[in-house]
Amino acid sequence: MIGFLQGELISADERGLLLLTPGGVGYEVAAPTSVLAGLPRRGEQVRLFIHTQVAEKAIDLFGFLTADDLDLFRTLISIDKLGPKKALAILSMFDAAHLREIAFREDVNTLSMVPGIGPKSAKQILWNLKDKVDKLKPAVSGGAGAAQETKAPRSEYLDALAGLKGLGYGEDEIRPMLIETFDEEPDLDAAGAIRAVLKKINAARS
Numbered sequence: 367m368i369g370f371l372q373g374e375l376i377s378a379d380e381r382g383l384l385l386l387t388p389g390g391v392g393y394e395v396a397a398p399t400s401v402l403a404g405l406p407r408r409g410e411q412v413r414l415f416i417h418t419q420v421a422e423k424a425i426d427l428f429g430f431l432t433a434d435d436l437d438l439f440r441t442l443i444s445i446d447k448l449g450p451k452k453a454l455a456i457l458s459m460f461d462a463a464h465l466r467e468i469a470f471r472e473d474v475n476t477l478s479m480v481p482g483i484g485p486k487s488a489k490q491i492l493w494n495l496k497d498k499v500d501k502l503k504p505a506v507s508g509g510a511g512a513a514q515e516t517k518a519p520r521s522e523y524l525d526a527l528a529g530l531k532g533l534g535y536g537e538d539e540i541r542p543m544l545i546e547t548f549d550e551e552p553d554l555d556a557a558g559a560i561r562a563v564l565k566k567i568n569a570a571r572s
Contacts, residue, residue, distance in 0.1 A: 367418045367420075368393075368416045368418045368427060369415070369416055369418070370413075370415055370416055371385055371387065371393055371412075371413075371414050371416055371427075371429070372387070372388075372411065372412070372413045372414075373385045373386050373387040373388060373393075373411070373412065374409060374410070374411060374412070375405060375406060375407070375408055375409065375411075375412045376392065377408065378402055378408075380402070382395050382402070382429070383395050383397060383402065383405065383412070385412055385414070385429075393427055394427065395414060395416070395427045395428065395429040396427065396428050396429070396454060397414075397428065397429045397430070397454070398430075398454045398455075398457040398458040400457060400458060400461070401414075401430060401431055404431060413431075414429035414430060414431065415429070415430045415432065415433050415436040416428065416429055416436075417430075417436055417440060417450075419450055426450065428450055428454065434462070435457070438462050438465075439454075439457060442456060442457070444498070445491060445494040445495065445498070446494065448491055448494075451482070452482055452483060455480050455483070456477075456480050459479065459480055465495070467524055467527065468492070469492055469495045469496050470496070470524055471524060471528070472492050472496075473492070474489050474492065475488075477491060522548075522554065522555055522556045522559065523544065523548060523556075523559075525556035526544055526556040526557075526559040526560050526563070527541070529556060529557075530544070530560055530563060530564075533560075535567070539567075540563060540567075543563045544559060544563055546566075547562045547563055
């Protein structure tokens with residue numbers, strides 16, 4: 367089985383990419399849009415962690431930038447009736463942190479936004495995903511968009527996040543402040559965390 371590929375990027379489109387290895391072999395690799403958006407220019411080097419799917423009439427390769435992303439993909443396809451194409455569609459819209467939140471909230475409407483997944487399928491996926499949610503590791507990165515863990519109880523964190531979003535604040539803005547708030551005061555309840563974050567927002571904007 368192919369588990370890792372490194373080589374020159376020949377081409378890429380919305381479906382995946384073509385990678386040429388030093389041995390002169392070209393591999394077609396399917397990938398989520400989160401991977402495709404981070405690819406270098408054509409002719410530059412690409413390193414991908416690979417999941418190999420062997421079927422009766424084809425061998426399909428699915429590529430990811432980190433081993434954790436590969437593990438997340440494998441967690442998804444371990445769910446009954448959730449194949450690789452739907453798993454890629456999910457990963458094109460949500461990272462591990464978002465999936466964890468969606469699973470704990472049993473947020474059928476949000477998961478139903480993924481093309482090819484209706485409310486009935488979303489409900490079944492979430493029911494199965496809750497049992498596997500501890501396997502969903504956030505990507506480790508130094509970038510500004512890196513997912514983070516919080517010391518807060520999951521319910522308080524998710525309630526506070528939902529409350530702030532309900533007030534009209536964007537998730538990208540409030541998530542780092544909320545995580546910082548709970549790291550400073552892990553025993554806060556959701557209401558206290560919301561008040562603390564609002565103070566941080568006002569201070570940052572003044």
